[in-house]
Amino acid sequence: MAREARPARRLLPDQRAELVLGALVCAVLLFVLLIVVFVFKEAWPSFSHNGLSWFADDGNVDAQVQAIFTAEANRAEPVYTFHAWPIIWGTVLITGGAVVLSFIAALFVAVFVVEFAPDWVRAILEPVVRLLASVPSVIFGLVGVLVVVPFIGEHVITDEQRRSVSYIVSLSGYSLLAGVLILSVMIAPLMVAVFSDGLRAVPRGWLEGSLGLGINRWRTFWKIGVRTARPALVAGTVLATARALGEAVMLAMVTGGVAFAPNPADGLIFFVEPTRPLAATILQTSEELTAPAMRHTIFAMAAVLLFSALMLSLVGWAVKQPMKKYGVRA
Numbered sequence: 001m002a003r004e005a006r007p008a009r010r011l012l013p014d015q016r017a018e019l020v021l022g023a024l025v026c027a028v029l030l031f032v033l034l035i036v037v038f039v040f041k042e043a044w045p046s047f048s049h050n051g052l053s054w055f056a057d058d059g060n061v062d063a064q065v066q067a068i069f070t071a072e073a074n075r076a077e078p079v080y081t082f083h084a085w086p087i088i089w090g091t092v093l094i095t096g097g098a099v100v101l102s103f104i105a106a107l108f109v110a111v112f113v114v115e116f117a118p119d120w121v122r123a124i125l126e127p128v129v130r131l132l133a134s135v136p137s138v139i140f141g142l143v144g145v146l147v148v149v150p151f152i153g154e155h156v157i158t159d160e161q162r163r164s165v166s167y168i169v170s171l172s173g174y175s176l177l178a179g180v181l182i183l184s185v186m187i188a189p190l191m192v193a194v195f196s197d198g199l200r201a202v203p204r205g206w207l208e209g210s211l212g213l214g215i216n217r218w219r220t221f222w223k224i225g226v227r228t229a230r231p232a233l234v235a236g237t238v239l240a241t242a243r244a245l246g247e248a249v250m251l252a253m254v255t256g257g258v259a260f261a262p263n264p265a266d267g268l269i270f271f272v273e274p275t276r277p278l279a280a281t282i283l284q285t286s287e288e289l290t291a292p293a294m295r296h297t298i299f300a301m302a303a304v305l306l307f308s309a310l311m312l313s314l315v316g317w318a319v320k321q322p323m324k325k326y327g328v329r330a
Contacts (some may be wrong), residue, residue: 004120015017023086034153035190036306036310038234039299039302039303039306040303040306041301042295042299043296043299043300043302043303044296045080045293045296046080046293046296046297046300047300047303048079048283049081050080050081050082050083053083054082054083054300055083055084055085055086055088056083056085057083057085057086057089057261058083058085059081059083060259060280061082061083061084061086061087061259062258062259063145064081064082064083065285065288065294065297067079067081068080068081068082068291068293068294068297069288069291069294072291072292072293072294073291073292078292078293079293080254080293080296080297082297082300083298084278084301084304085261086259086275086276086277086302087259087275087277087278087281087301088259088262088278088304089251089262089275089279090255090260090261090262090275090276090277090278091177091195091245091259091261091277092181093176093180093275094176094179094183094244094251094255094275094277095183095241095245095277096270097176097178097180097184098180098183098186098187098244099187099237099241099244100185101184101186101188101239102179102181102183102184102187102188102191102240103191103237103240105184105188106188106189106192106195106236107191107195107226108193109125109129109188109192110191110192110195110196110199111199111221111222111225111226113125113126113129113192113196114196114199114200114225115217115221115225116217126196129189129192129193129196130189130193131290132185132188132189133189133190133192133193135186137186137247137250138249138250138253139248140182140185140186140250141182141249141250141252141253141254142176142253143182144181144182144250144253144254145253145254146174148178148181148182148254149172149174149175149178149254150173151173151175152173152175152177152178152272153171153172153173153174154173154175156173156272157171157172157173157272160268161268161272164269165266165269165273169258169273169274170259170274171269171272171273171274172256172274173272174254174255174256174257174274175254175255175256175271175272175273175274175275176255176262176270176272176274176275177271177272178254178255179251179255179275179277182250182254183209183244183250185252186243186244186247186250187240187241187243188237188240190236190240190243191236191237191239191240193236194232194235194236194239195229195232195233195236197228197232198229198231198232198233198235198236199225199226199232201229201232202224202225202228202229203228206224206228207220207221207224207225210223210224217311231320233318234319234320235316235320237314237316238313238315238316241310241312242309242313245305245308245309245312246276246279246305246309247277247279247280248279248282248283249283251276251279251280252276252280252283252284254277255274255275255277255280256274256275256276257276257280257284258274258275258276259275259276259281260273260274260275260276261275262275278301278304279305281301282298282301282302282305285297286298286299292306305306
């Protein structure tokens with residue numbers, strides 16, 4: 001006697017949701033992997049032609065970019081020579097300076113908002129912070145061009161400083177300082193939002209126990225609240241640094257647009273010297289993608305930024321591992 005066919009087993013709603021979400025996650029991971037492979041594949045010709053000298057400081061970056069593009073336009077032998085240290089150094093200075101300034105400011109603002117601000121002040125500050133975090137970067141760039149850059153050019157840079165470096169670079173207010181200040185204002189709200197969420201997650205009983213022992217409110221929150229929320233501080237800093245690394249429009253507007261490496265040996269002039277980071281260089285040279293050699297060079301710059309972001313995420317993950325014992329995770 002033939003067995004009756006069993007009805008097909010139907011998936012439960014939770015199981016279907018798991019399958020759909022799992023497929024979406026796999027699709028996203030595959031998409032990210034394809035982006036990484038594509039970028040590094042396009043960047044490889046530039047790296048292979050230059051080797052480690054790609055990261056060296058040898059010659060004028062703008063002149064090298066022009067030579068790469070001109071060779072293609074003249075149907076000559078492709079030129080790949082490119083030494084990116086000035087724009088790498090500019091990226092490190094602008095990003096590092098902005099992250100340090102914004103971290104200090106954001107931490108104190110977050111502590112004030114979470115623990116010390118009156119309710120009516122908190123009700124005003126929190127929406128304002130989240131609004132600032134979503135403002136388009138071009139708006140900050142306009143503020144920089146119309147306010148910050150003229151102020152630096154007229155009140156910070158002296159005529160003597162202009163004359164002292166006039167044979168090397170022009171000081172006009174478009175500078176490293178302008179880029180750091182505007183970028184700090186851009187990424188600080190993002191840090192404040194993440195820091196605040198981490199500080200609120202600290203168990204209230206821990207703070208009340210310290211207060212009950214007679215320790216003052218500031219010392220209690222600083223030693224227990226901030227210490228416990230350190231994983232959230234790391235996460236917020238990593239997110240803000242990643243945004244700073246990829247910022248292009250605003251920095252192209254306020255830093256001077258010159259592939260120049262500010263020299264700390266110049267003293268205070270160092271802060272008002274123009275520069276240009278990697279992301280802004282990609283933006284300014286994107287119209288030259290039609291030239292194969294130039295396209296590979298631009299993708300090489302993108303690969304450096306992508307690798308930096310990947311390493312930043314890895315370092316942030318590694319730093320947070322010893323902090324898991326504190327109980328607040330991000």
